Amino acid sequence: MRRAQGWLCVTNTDGSLDEAATFTCSHCQKIVPCRAAQDPYALGGFCRQCDRLICSRCVGRDCVPFMKAIEAAEQAEYRRRQLERL
Amino acid sequence: MARYNAGTGQGGTPQAMSTAYKTLVGLTCPSTVRRAWVYDLMAGADGTPADNAMAFIVDRQTTVGTGTAITPRPLDPADGATTIVGTVNLTAEPTVTADTDLLEIAGNQRASFRWVASPGGELVVPATNLNGIGLRAKSPTPSSYTGTMVGSVQFWD
Numbered sequence: 001m002r003r004a005q006g007w008l009c010v011t012n013t014d015g016s017l018d019e020a021a022t023f024t025c026s027h028c029q030k031i032v033p034c035r036a037a038q039d040p041y042a043l044g045g046f047c048r049q050c051d052r053l054i055c056s057r058c059v060g061r062d063c064v065p066f067m068k069a070i071e072a073a074e075q076a077e078y079r080r081r082q083l084e085r086l
Numbered sequence: 087m088a089r090y091n092a093g094t095g096q097g098g099t100p101q102a103m104s105t106a107y108k109t110l111v112g113l114t115c116p117s118t119v120r121r122a123w124v125y126d127l128m129a130g131a132d133g134t135p136a137d138n139a140m141a142f143i144v145d146r147q148t149t150v151g152t153g154t155a156i157t158p159r160p161l162d163p164a165d166g167a168t169t170i171v172g173t174v175n176l177t178a179e180p181t182v183t184a185d186t187d188l189l190e191i192a193g194n195q196r197a198s199f200r201w202v203a204s205p206g207g208e209l210v211v212p213a214t215n216l217n218g219i220g221l222r223a224k225s226p227t228p229s230s231y232t233g234t235m236v237g238s239v240q241f242w243d
Contacts, residue, residue, distance in 0.1 A: 005207025011130075013137070013196040024207040031144075031189040031201060031209075057185070070121075070212040077119065077214045 008033050026052030029066050088165035089125075090158035093238035098154025098175035100132075100234035107143060107222040109176040110237035113158075113211055114150050114218035122170045123208035124219055126240035127189070130198025133233020138195040139226050140235075144188045144209070147220045151180030161240070168243055170211065171218075180220065188219070195231050211241070 004021030008031070011017055020033040025044065032043055032055050040046040044055040049063035092111050094100055101108050110129060113122060129142050153176035158168050188209055191199050203209070211219050221239055225231035 004204060006201060006203045008191075008199070008201045010191065010193055010199045011197055013194050022201065022207070024203070024209070028186065029188055029209055066210065070210060073217075074119070074213050 004034070006031060023053045025055035025058055026050050026065050027054050027058040027061065027063070030055040030057060087242050088168065089161040089240060089242045090168050090170070091161060091238060091240045092156060092158040092172035092174065094174050094236045096156040096159065096172070096174060100175050100236065101177060102232045103140075103223060103225040103235060104232065105224060105227050107141075107179070107224045109151060109153065109179060109220045109222045110174065110235055111239045112147060112151060112153065112173040112176065112180060112218055112220040113239060113241060114147070114171040114173065114216055115211055115214055116169045116171050117215050118169055119213040119215055120169050120243055121213045122168075122211040122241045122243040124211065124239055124241045125203040125208045126201070127221055127237070128198070128200045129221060129223060129235060129237035131195045131231065131233060132236050133195070133231065135196050136231065138231035139229040140193050140195050140197075140223060140231065141226050142189070142191045142193070142199060142221070142223050144190075144219060144221050146183040146186040146188070147180040147218050148183055149181040149216055150218070151176045152178035158241070170241070170243055180218075182220070195225070195229075
């Protein structure tokens with residue numbers, strides 16, 4: 001990973017810290033811990049359509065970037081509200 | 087863009103842990119729809135220290151559930167109140183969207199965790215009424231922690 005999208009820190013019972021960089025799946029936003037220079041395919045996968053890392057759950061599924069899915073859901077909600085006003 | 091904090095200490099009574107997930111903090115989109123971006127999550131146990139297994143999960147929810155409604159506090163006092171609805175210390179769980187766990191961590195009761203997003207890695211609460219994100223915890227079988235947990239979620243909108 002060249003640029004991590006997050007940082008995860010677990011404080012252990014002895015007071016020591018376990019730290020890991022994380023990335024956020026482009027398709028479902030799952031947070032996945034990773035190590036520096038780790039093979040993207042060992043973390044889940046790399047979507048060549050949206051050019052982003054994805055989690056193992058989204059491997060093999062269609063490319064629907066999460067923000068696109070949110071915009072579609074928001075549009076559907078907006079249309080439903082407009083219809084309710086009629 | 088203002089930043090806010092929603093935490094279990096802002097209202098209600100912390101609920102005892104069980105083998106089923108309990109929502110510590112929930113953020114929900116209001117009817118005046120607006121997005122929120124979660125960038126910081128923290129959770130840990132505040133009961134008597136002991137060695138018990140704990141599990142945390144962050145997932146998407148489509149109802150509010152039953153809990154204490156709070157107004158998330160702005161980190162900068164000069165900012166106004168957010169319209170995002172905060173609900174803490176839930177007594178009845180909201181509807182959780184299947185297969186949407188965003189972060190899952192198993193740990194010891196004595197341990198705590200924190201996740202911080204880099205810019206661009208935030209979790210998005212969609213601008214759809216009653217949709218939201220919840221930080222939940224449980225004490226899985228055969229663990230027996232029945233004390234309480236505290237958690238905090240920071241976001242901007």
